[in-house]
Amino acid sequence: MLETASPSATEGERSPRWHPGRGLLVRTGVAAALLLIALFALPQLLSLYYIDAMTQVAVYSIVALGLGVLVGRVGLVSLGQAAVLAIGAWVAARLLFATAQPYPLVLLEAGVITMGLGTAIGLPALRLRGLYLALITLMLAGAITVVLTTTNFPNGGSGFLGYNAASVHIPAIRRPSIAASDPAYYRYSVIIAALMFLLVLVHIRTRPGRAWAAIRQSEPAALAAGINTTLYKLWALALASFITGVAGGVMAGAVHYLYAIDFTTQDSITLLAVVLMGGAYSLWGAIVAGLLLQLLPALLNSWGVSADWLTILFGAGVLQVLTTAPRGLADQVPKDLARLGRLLRRLRRPPRAASEEGAP
């Protein structure tokens, strides 16, 4: 795999990094190719209906990525991420109506403000883990849903809440001028998603990633290694909330109109189920989760099948994944494909295999 020189030979070397292995190059190549396809090929191939669905896939991939950091990297099970997304969308919508700031700046501000609020919601994580943390975050998510239902999302009104119940002609939440059309906004959201994935990747490959891996496996070992576990848990919460807030900002522009009814507490639970299905331990899993959450319902709708079946499907999916592929579809499917490939090759090649076929 990797060629490594003996320690004495590498001692004088300045670079603290390793030469990238072939595996890494392949992965980078595949990611770059997929990004290019998503940016240039898909908008040409898909109808507007599916382009809008893919914009939502980008949004929910970011949300799944954030939850993946919490669940898969640090071991904090949060059931409040859909509420965090709603906060991000609310903040972005409010800023977009109130100011003429450029869109990227609004996304950044929505991310930062959501980071503060989301980290506060996650504070119980410093004391609790597992089931209890899940329960507390679920209840906080429920509380946020209630608050949003009474305050509503901004619709161009005045005051802090920015909601005008009397307005008849509700203005749409604006988009960046360079991405006003649906295909252009889709590309915009893919680029934002790619940036968020890059941000998380940098975290995972460096100091915080190693600290999280230690915390998840064994907190005593992490403490003995000198890791400030409180700081790194807060860091993970902050990162997850930040990218989820940014995703909320992307969503605000994508849908033009936000309604509290679109953010249910149940979404947070579905989100966790789908993230576990996709694979909480890999970045690809977040993309799989985004596709399952947003593209699948769009497909079912266009086939005339009720999207309500998805709840059952996701339930069965989680059961299947947890029992047979605990690291999720993003890990299992390539393995299964490789196994299938080996099987096919073996069937094709030797005549010996043919003679054995007679056996029952």
Next chain:
Amino acid sequence: MIEVDALTVRFGGVTSLDGVSLAFEPGTCGLIGPNGAGKTTFFNVLSGFVRPTAGTVRAFGENLLSMAHYRRARWGVRRTFQTEQAIVELSVFDNVAMVHEHSRLGGARRRRDVLGALEFVGLTGDPQATVQTLTAGERRLLEVARAVVGRPRLVLLDEPAAGLPDEETRHMGEVIRRIPEQVGALTILVDHDMSLVSACCTTTAVLDFGKLIAAGPTAEVLRDDQVIRAYLGTAEV
């Protein structure tokens, strides 16, 4: 030098350590005793997982007990665990680098220090290999590498050779013996393997039911009647 004075730890009605006072001189010191004698509790006090009911611990003149546990690693306390805790998700290199980057040392020396620590314990395979590819013995060595990387001042080894075959235990013993000299850390070894303890440790302390029953040069301690009784029991047991 580590000076422990009147250290007492109680968990509810159980007294795990009962007024233990002893000093560890630079070098490798053994800490032995039957199961439940309080050896691991003693390590837990030094590394900050357990707050003692009473007593003081001074390490090289500083009050160790007033430091937050994660700061102790930065100060120079390192430990291994009875059940090895190699982080499965990280490579061999990253397992050691993780400890190095949370000590006070700068990043520039990191690569050299980490490779040096791996070489020190004899893990000469691919540093980028995943932990799953290591044998049980190599995982134990990896934990020792984590304990010696950078500039630790106090290395606590909690049964580092438990479950290892004789050959690997001998190698582990050689590694432990070199720690004080080559790493410069005071090393305390807890183990049940008396041949390992006598091979590595110049001095040894013996705990029994939370009380210090003997301390001194290893050979003398292992001949002590009280120690033999503590290990083998008396007629009425």
